[in-house]
Amino acid sequence: MQHRAERIRKSGQTIAFVPTMGYLHKGHLSLMVHASNLADHLVASIFVNPTQFGPNEDLSKYPRDPERDAALAAEAGVDILFTPHEKDLYPAGFETFVTQEALPDHLCGLSRPGHFRGVLTIVTKLFHIVKPHFAVFGEKDFQQLAVIRKMTADLNFDTEIIGAPTIRESDGLAMSSRNKFLSESHRKSALVLYRCLTEARRMVAEGETDPQKIIKMSEAEINAEADTAIDYIAICHPDTLDDVRVIGQPAVMALAVKVGSTRLIDNRMLFPPGSEPG
Numbered sequence: 554m555q556h557r558a559e560r561i562r563k564s565g566q567t568i569a570f571v572p573t574m575g576y577l578h579k580g581h582l583s584l585m586v587h588a589s590n591l592a593d594h595l596v597a598s599i600f601v602n603p604t605q606f607g608p609n610e611d612l613s614k615y616p617r618d619p620e621r622d623a624a625l626a627a628e629a630g631v632d633i634l635f636t637p638h639e640k641d642l643y644p645a646g647f648e649t650f651v652t653q654e655a656l657p658d659h660l661c662g663l664s665r666p667g668h669f670r671g672v673l674t675i676v677t678k679l680f681h682i683v684k685p686h687f688a689v690f691g692e693k694d695f696q697q698l699a700v701i702r703k704m705t706a707d708l709n710f711d712t713e714i715i716g717a718p719t720i721r722e723s724d725g726l727a728m729s730s731r732n733k734f735l736s737e738s739h740r741k742s743a744l745v746l747y748r749c750l751t752e753a754r755r756m757v758a759e760g761e762t763d764p765q766k767i768i769k770m771s772e773a774e775i776n777a778e779a780d781t782a783i784d785y786i787a788i789c790h791p792d793t794l795d796d797v798r799v800i801g802q803p804a805v806m807a808l809a810v811k812v813g814s815t816r817l818i819d820n821r822m823l824f825p826p827g828s829e830p831g
């Protein structure tokens with residue numbers, strides 16, 4: 554992969570990159586289509602990264618379907634599919650990790666200690682191997698996108714990070730490889746995430762500025778659904794991820810909820826009147 558990337562760069566052509574953990578769905582495919590318009594070559598990777606899973610998170614249960622993934626990636630315009638083995642990326646004796654000071658201490662980072670250390674480490678390794686000019690990540694993983702943007706700026710990576718919008722099912726459920734674990738009734742309960750985000754957006758557009766009112770409304774909605782457990786509901790600054798006290802500027806509402814045993818995340822921007830993007 555490094556040699557191919559080197560040859561592409563030397564020939565003056567550009568590389569766009571979509572890293573994934575596989576089990577591709579329409580969300581990934583939209584990232585790939587987006588990326589294919591940015592550069593001469595589109596590289597995607599499939600690697601279920603062990604270092605971003607905590608000790609209580611079941612890495613072995615992460616869904617996998619490499620043959621279907623390869624066919625879907627080719628259809629989406631991927632011309633190089635990079636599928637490294639664990640022993641190549643983490644050989645015996647591996648001991649160097651990338652960490653970040655502040656952004657991981659919010660949202661998912663609080664309930665998944667070490668998760669972003671694993672993400673930043675693998676993204677760094679993949680960037681060194683694929684040498685992309687552009688890398689596209691989904692806005693659904695809002696904190697991941699923020700943490701990666703910060704790392705590439707802080708460490709002068711020669712890669713432009715691009716966020717692409719969340720792709721939803723027709724009823725609003727954000728696409729995720731984890732949705733496969735939802736039973737029919739859990740799938741219905743899971744719609745509460747989008748409902749809360751949509752209601753929050755409406756409240757803010759109509760002048761609500763108190764994040765606590767929106768969080769309380771969301772807690773009540775989520776707790777009314779069977780088999781749900783709230784991990785967090787936060788309304789925060791989109792760059793620093795610090796909680797906002799008053800919603801006077803565009804803010805992001807992010808939530809993580811366990812539905813049955815499946816942990817789901819979602820987010821949406823909230824725009825106070827007059828601050829909507831043009």
Ligand code: PAF
Binds near residue numbers: 600602
């Ligand atoms: O978003 C993902 O699928 C993963 O966190 C990533 C960025 C591919 C790193 O393993």
